[in-house]
Amino acid sequence: MLIGVPKEIKNHEYRVGMTPGSVREAVTHGHEVLVQTVAGAGIGASDADYRAAGARIADTAAEVWAQAQMIVKVKEPQAVERAQLRAGQTLFTYLHLAPDPEQTKDLVASGATCIAYETVTAANGGLPLLAPMSEVAGRMSIQAGASCLERSKGGRGLLLGGVPGVEAGKVLILGGGVVGSNAAIMAIGLGAQVVVIDRSVDVLRRLVAQFGTSIQTAVSTRDSIERHLADSDLVIGGVLIPGASAPKLVSKAMLKLMRPGAVIVDVAIDQGGCFETSRATTHAEPTYEVDGIVHYCVANMPGGVPRTSTMALNNVTLPFILELANKGARQALLDNLHLRAGLNVAGGKVTNAEVAHALGYEAVDPLTWLK
Incomplete structure (x- = not known):
């Protein structure tokens, strides 16, 4: 051939x-x-x-x-x-x-x-050709989000991991799959506070077994998402329904719960994004703001590495x-x-x-x- x-x-x-x-x-x-x-x-x-x-x-x-x-x-x-x-x-x-x-x-x-x-697909039910890019994108999401939190880029002016005597930033991860678990690895490594929300208790159990007390977990409900949005500095969208459009977990109205200068990184943007206000961006112009919230929605994040x-x-x-x-x-x-x-x-x-x-x-x- x-x-x-x-x-x-x-x-x-x-x-x-x-x-x-x-x-x-x-x-x-x-x-x-x-x-x-x-x-x-x-x-x-x-x-x-x-x-x-x-x-x-x-x-x-x-x-x-x-x-x-x-x-x-x-x-x-x-x-x-x-x-x-x-x-x-x-x-x-x-x-x-x-x-x-x-x-x-x-x-x-x-x-x-x-x-x-x-x-x-794979025999174990996974997505073997998506997984490696999800691993890369999950890890990059924290790198990109931490950069966007700098004041010069519209963020809150916050160092994600903090320093001695200064509280670390909070990272909220929506979805505990490949993207979410790899985002958690990087966020924990930087010393951030990490919360992962997923609709599956089994997924949350796996994450707790992997990370122990380094993360908090919550079952995905409107209430849990709104509660954690209110004090999160960086929110990672990592939800996936194979082949289908991503569910919109965060509405435009919910952005008003967030603190000005907080950052959203929508890794699910290839499947339409899991934030109502998401639209695909590029590496050349990666961010935009909606209601004071910085959105990073680059549709080919792994292309940067x-x-x-x-x-x-x-x-x-x-x-x-x-x-x-x-x-x-x-x-x-x-x-x-x-x-x-x-x-x-x-x-x-x-x-x-x-x-x-x-x-x-x-x-x-x-x-x-x-x-």
């Missing part, structure tokens, strides 16, 4: 779909890989590195999209990229379709087979890339139910029930389309 790796074009996105090491593995399995020139520059991988791994280098993205049977990316295809998709071509990348009707419409119109990293993120992502995507290339997309999807869970759009149909429900499409069972 001819695998194509275009350069990412989303604002300040420096990751790349395949590292030279991943390319070498694919070539060893008998496949061709076409990489757009300087696609790996953001992670320090040169065209020479890719050539040494066995790739061919394309001068333009158009060449990659026109020739490749499978496109491997990181972020969702932008409009100019979606226009180049075609029937019979496979797209393997993050999609986050539920809050993105325009992208969904274009993918449906393309007739391509579109597999989303974020809905591929591309070396770490790309390596972590390739560790988990490579086996699926090879399976798709070795068997062809249709057979690979038939054989692997976990990969099949990642199929979101195929042959002009929406094959993910959550996406279909969110955007008003009729959901088609992936097996029905595949057979």
